Amino acid sequence: MTAESAVTTCFRHPKVESHLRCTRCDRYICPDCMREASVGHQCVECVQEGARSTRQARTAFGGRISTFPLVTWVLVALNVLAYLAELARPSITDRFGMLGAGLVGPDGGHYLWQYPYDSVLTPEGVAGGQWERLLTGAFLHLPPDDGIGVVHIVLNMVALVNVGRVVETQLGRARYLALYLLSALGGSVLVLLIAPDVPTVGASGAVFGLGAAYWVMGRRLGYDMRSVNQYMTGLLIWLVISAFATSWQGHLGGLLVGAVVTLAFAYAPRGERRTLVQWAACVGLLVLLLGLAAVKVATLTSGTY
Numbered sequence: 616m617t618a619e620s621a622v623t624t625c626f627r628h629p630k631v632e633s634h635l636r637c638t639r640c641d642r643y644i645c646p647d648c649m650r651e652a653s654v655g656h657q658c659v660e661c662v663q664e665g666a667r668s669t670r671q672a673r674t675a676f677g678g679r680i681s682t683f684p685l686v687t688w689v690l691v692a693l694n695v696l697a698y699l700a701e702l703a704r705p706s707i708t709d710r711f712g713m714l715g716a717g718l719v720g721p722d723g724g725h726y727l728w729q730y731p732y733d734s735v736l737t738p739e740g741v742a743g744g745q746w747e748r749l750l751t752g753a754f755l756h757l758p759p760d761d762g763i764g765v766v767h768i769v770l771n772m773v774a775l776v777n778v779g780r781v782v783e784t785q786l787g788r789a790r791y792l793a794l795y796l797l798s799a800l801g802g803s804v805l806v807l808l809i810a811p812d813v814p815t816v817g818a819s820g821a822v823f824g825l826g827a828a829y830w831v832m833g834r835r836l837g838y839d840m841r842s843v844n845q846y847m848t849g850l851l852i853w854l855v856i857s858a859f860a861t862s863w864q865g866h867l868g869g870l871l872v873g874a875v876v877t878l879a880f881a882y883a884p885r886g887e888r889r890t891l892v893q894w895a896a897c898v899g900l901l902v903l904l905l906g907l908a909a910v911k912v913a914t915l916t917s918g919t920y
Contacts, residue, residue, distance in 0.1 A: 633645045639661040676893075677883075677893065678785075687779035693754055701758060702758070702759075705758060712748065712752045713807075713814070713815040714740035714814050714815070716811040755816040782828050795821050795825065797900060798873040800901070802823070804904045819865055824869040826873070827871075828877040830847050831878055
């Protein structure tokens, strides 16, 4: 054997001489391909393979652990951007706010669905085919010159940040986003069922859903319930006040749906099927809410309203 044939090189860089082997695959590696391991050094490929095979840490509810509440801040940003768009173009509120059933005339005027149908009046709202209003209304808020004005969005965003970041950390980002959107949808559906001709905007339904989630999580994880109960008491007081100030239907719908979703997340049987059960519950609830909305729309458009 010649001296040249005895030279060993890195398996990834054949021109680089190497005398160190990967402790996992036993191939020669150069300093650029070397990664420190618990015992010796490993090559880049073995480190990547080990990361894929290592089980990721999960929260108590099965979500991936994340320390930064990214989804919460994205939701806040979307709400604020939507509010700035409202200020620049107030017609956005009329077009995308939650409305179950209404009529709009050629002059742009809005009328209740109960008015006798006339060929010059066009149906609007969810009953008019604008199904997107079930969610878009949850990202809009009252303009400064209407009702409680800018306080509306400020209170909702403060609550979203304070409670949302706690709930997101415990549930994980995907489950948290599902909870938020389903709670918002639940609030809109209850508005559609009970007060379809009342225009409604605001993230309050979703925020109430987060509040319900906070309470259910506290019970499940053994929190000191004094602070949790104080927060829930504040939400319930606001629910009563909202009967006179904003939309109690949206708040109650979000609260109920948020509680149901979190109960499914918290009490799904542990094991390999837990994730399947959790997401099946979310899909089932989504189908139920859309089904209720469809039945109500059918009732409205059949003229029995």
